[in-house]
Amino acid sequence: MKGRASQTNIPHRFEARVSEPWADEESSPEAEGAPPTTTQPVAARSIISRNESPDIPFSQSVNPYQGCEHGCIYCFARPSHAYQDLSPGLDFETRIQVKTNAPEKLKAALDHPRYKPTPIALGVNTDAYQPAEKDHRITRKLLEILLEYRHPVSIITKSRLILRDADLLSEMAAMGLCSVRVSLTTLDNRLKGQLEPRATAASTRLRVLRELSEAGVPTGVLTAPIIPFINDYEMEAMLSAAAENGAQRASWVLLRLPHEVAPLFEDWLQHHYPDRAAHVMNRVRDLRGGNTNSSEWGQRMTGTGVLAGLYRQRFERQCRAVGLNVQEEEPLDTGLFRRPGGEQMGLF
Structure with a gap:
């Protein structure tokens, strides 16, 4: 399906009943073309997620959207859709679910008298600047609040839409409150179209x-x-291009295939690279102790x-x-944090 990395809605791991594949592939719903993107407003119960993982460089994150139209086939966040009784495919x-009350929830969290500021990573599970942001502007509203509170934030994105908010980011950066990482998977637009069909081109x-x-x-x-025999040969070229365009820092992550991502990625390989699919998966297992994924910290x-050592x-x-x-x-500076309305007093 043009513009989609997944080719089907695979059952998620919590489903009690699974339907058999459509008998006639030519008349299946998927054969009719790629389904359109829809957005659904949802009310989040809370907006700041916390983690204690020693191999993740942040302890707090905010995700204004659930699901991502960029459609990266390798996305580690795909399995989170199973919690909504939706397919990770x-x-x-x-x-796409839009957390319309995210700004109000963020303000409430920052105003809590026991809140201690530490940098918030914005858009970790799914890109905070995916296409839905153009209409809903949730991310910009969150940045306006963080600037008002002088709260530090880091952002990871692969979207040019972030340039819309350069005014806010520049003002925050001048106070030591902001940093941005751009995710770069390949410099090859053909491969980009296969891996992440609705994400911004590498040149952008x-x-x-x-x-x-x-x-x-x-x-x-x-x-x-970094995917063995797919884009690993580009590592040096991507780092060089990033440095030439002003990047100061760099990091890398090996392909991860948790839960439903593994069969989705294997299906993707069969569609696009059937000649090397088995070779790629064998190397992935070599890198993961014989499995398709490893969740151990530090690994x-x-x-x-x-091969991991060579990378x-x-x-x-x-x-x-x-x-x-x-x-x-x-x-990032946490010492400038303030509550514009003043410190709230406890009731008791």
Whole structure:
């Protein structure tokens, strides 16, 4: 299906009953063409998610959307759609939930007298600047609140829409409150169209790096995911391009295939690279101790074994060569945090 990475709605892991595949493939619903994207407003019970993972560089995150139209076939967040009784396949790409009360929930959280400011990562599970943001502007409203409260924020995106908010980001960066990472998977537009069909082209992501850097925003590149025999040969070229366009920092993440992502990715391989599908999956298992995925801290982002070590060496060598990660990254400033309405007093 043009414009969609998933080709079907696979059953999620919580389904009690599973339907058999459509007998006549030519008359199946999927054969009629890619389904349109729909958005559904939802009321979030809370908006700040917290984690204690030692291999994740943040303890708080905010996701204004559930699901992502970018449709990256490898997205580790796809299994989260199962909690909504939706498929991590096409549903994840086409049925987007908009947390319309996110700004109010964020204000309430920041106003709580026991709240202690630590940097918030914006748009981690799904891209905060995916196409739905153009109409709903939830992310911009959240940034306006964070600026008002002088609260630090980091952003990961692969969308040019972030340039719309360069005014806010530049103002926050001048106070040490903001940093941006651009996710870069490939420099090959053909491969980009297969892996992440509705995401911004690589050349545009590099322009995002350049323009935000020129606006004074600390920027970096996330070369992710690294996929054996698909895009791993591009690691050095991606790091060089990022450095040439103003990136100061870089990191990398190995392909992760949790839960339903594994069969979705294997199906994608059979559609696009049947000649090397088995070879790719064999290398993935080599990197994951014989499995398609590993959730162990310290290993899940980079894998284990000889090939993982080679990736790490290549990454570090190229970063040195192009001047990335030269200095320790300065932490975002939490000392400017304020409550515009003043400190709230407890009832008791």
